[in-house]
Amino acid sequence: MAVRGSTGRERHSGTVDLALSAAGWSISFIGCPDVVTDLEAILHGWGLTRNAGGPPDAAIVKTDRGYGWESAKRSKPVLWDTRPPETTMNVISDVHDVLFDWYLADHPDLLCLHAGAVDFGPGLVCFPSVRKAGKSTLGVALASRGFCSYCDDVLPVEPHRLVGIAMGIAPLLRKPLPASLGEDLSAFIAKHAGPSNENRTYVCLGAEHAAPFGRRKPIQALVLLDRREAARASLEPIAKAEMMREVVMQNFGARSSPTLVLDSFAKLIETRNCFRMIFADVMEAADLLGEQFA
């Protein structure tokens, strides 16, 4: 029997409806079971259930020409109309991105900090994005040392309490991985390797090393990463104005008013310790951060 959901598409054999129960969403995957399997590998704490029923928020269809996206209400990844993806890895990384969009659309009161974040026990330490500074690799290195990864790229933040929210999405590392990672970290990454292609690989940390979707924790500090070719790992206080510039520049996607964003980030920067970390060896950096913040 054909069933029509909110996408208006009839249900066909080969369809998997994946409910993301923790967020209250559902996506139909038609003719692409490998995409479902890979999403199940990279999403943690989302309450994933196959074929739980209910109308899907979107449908992803594999065709001879690549993948298509149908969605009546929800946003779709940019470029799918003009340049749809052709590989499983590209589909899951686009779904990964669109989950942020949907989450922020459902929670317009949240700020969006472009940063990695790791729980050291007393609170989160955030690493605002600096191009190719290695925040994702550092987050995985910290996970290998027993600290809990919250995110490697985007941290939703409750503006009034300055609490970060885990998105439960596996970190994504660029390939090739640097030879300088060392044996222990390379082995850890290999053990937790998830979906990958020639350019990128997910690292599926799971419950042991990563916070599930929706877990909340106060932010305790911000660290601007300064990766160099050769340097001993060091942490030094950074001017509040410099950190504020970085954080404001990296804020995106928030639907909150600019005044709320400005007030919240000003409060965050003024009330939390702010550092710059110079480093070359990522494990040395991870150990120094552990000593400082745990």
Add this chain to the structure above:
Amino acid sequence: MTANAQENPELDGYWKRSDAAVARAVGGDIFLAAPSEGSIHALNPMASAVWRVLEMPRTFREICTLFASAFPDEDPRQIGSDLSELLKTLEKNGLVGHVGPVTPHPDSE
């Protein structure tokens, strides 16, 4: 001073902070939110200084005079040119506005 109000009517009148702009000082730097534009701006030192002198409405000439006094080694013509460009940028982003032109007082020239 070259970029004066007589030569550039766009600069005539009194410059003032936009009522809609919201300012916060963090670590000595000034950050402005312009709700109508949906944007946040980090001011550079010169823009911060302009924001501070616009605590009260001032003419372009008054602003130029203040900056020329503060930077006596700088070419006043360059100061005027830089301020002209800066004020127009701030106005375009909804952070300052100006009222006028105001008819000069007969004794002011």
